[in-house]
Amino acid sequence: MTDANKQRGANGAGNSLLTDTVFLEDIRRQMIKFATLQLSDAHQAEDAVQEALIGAMKNAASFGGRAAFKTWMFAILKNKIADILRYKQRTVNVGSLGSGDDDEDMSELFDSKGYWQVEERPVAWGNPEATLRESHFWRVFEACLEGLPPKQARVFMMREFIELEADEICAAVELTTSNLHVLLHRSRLRLRECIENKWYLEGEKHVELS
Amino acid sequence: MLNCHDATKLMSEAQERPLSLTEKVPLKLHTMMCAGCRNFGEQMNSLRVMTRAYAKGKGGQEKK
Incomplete structure (x- = not known):
């Protein structure tokens, strides 16, 4: 095989990804x-995606399949978003996160002694793997995410989606470590409650009905 | 003795930092007796699996 042929062989899969406009538009x-969702700024989001796409295109040839390519694209995008969020702290005052919903009432979840209200006690979810394959689950997941108070959603996404460390988030949004822990705790309490009610308990109801 | 609010707070914080022994032991004692908090602890892992998958573009797909 000549070098030129080798080149063509290696490029085959990647090039076909790049000419698949439906796949690219979807991604x-x-x-x-x-x-x-992460940046709450449509313009910045557009720019970040543009840059990630250009970066990914350059390396498209080295990818054998769509799944690997997509994972790679999202990894690049995550890095871009992390950079933007870190940079924001120095340019824009996102300190609007401040304190705020600190005095949120948790009495619907816990009784006066801090124990679960009976009907709020978390149930077993089982293995999430099968759940992740269901497209309806992701719509529930997104709806629950959007239902979080804005500050909680913000720090939760910075932590879980972009995978910033706690100290990076504190710096970016001017929070103390203990405030951050409080916000993340609440976001997780709410998110898990929402997913449990809207997905796991609904699911059980469907099973009972059928 | 930890209550459920404080136990879940520690389990949430464990996602950001390693817990100390003086936090781990009371937490363990609590979750041994409290099924709700045991489930909460497992759900912290599930949430992380979900968010990691979502951040890889698993969500937001068209109906298949």
């Missing part, structure tokens, strides 16, 4: 949605 749409 771009998903990336924009993800970036907008």
Whole structure:
């Protein structure tokens, strides 16, 4: 095999990904949605996706399949978003996160002694793997995420989606460590409650009915 | 004795930092007796599996 042929062989899969406009448009749409959620700024989101796409295109040839390519694109996008969030702290005052919903009432979840209200006690979810394959689950997941108070959603996404460390988040949004822990605790309490009610308990109801 | 609010707070914080022994022991004692908090602890892992998958673009797909 000549060098030119080898080249063609190696490039085959990647090049076909790049000419698949339906696949690319679909992935771009998903990336924009993800970036907008993290940055809450449509313009910045568009820019981040653009840069990630260009970066990913350069290396498209080294990917054998769509799944690997998509994972790679999202990894690049995550890095871009992390950079933007870190940089924001120095340019824009996002300190609007401040304190705020600190005095949130948790009495619907816990009784006066801090124990679970009977009907709020978490139930067993089982293995999440099968759940993740169901597209309806992701709609429930997104709805629950969007239902979080804005500050909680913000720090939760910075921590869990972009995987910033606690100290990076504290610096970016001007929070103390203990405030951050409080916000993340609440976001997880709410998110798990929502997913449990809207997905796991609904599911059980369906099973009982059928 | 830890209550459920404080136990879940520690389990949430464990996602950000390693807990100390003086936090781990009371937490363990609590979760041994409290099924709700045991489930909460497992759900912290599930949430992380979900968020990691979502951040890889698993969510937001068109209906198949």
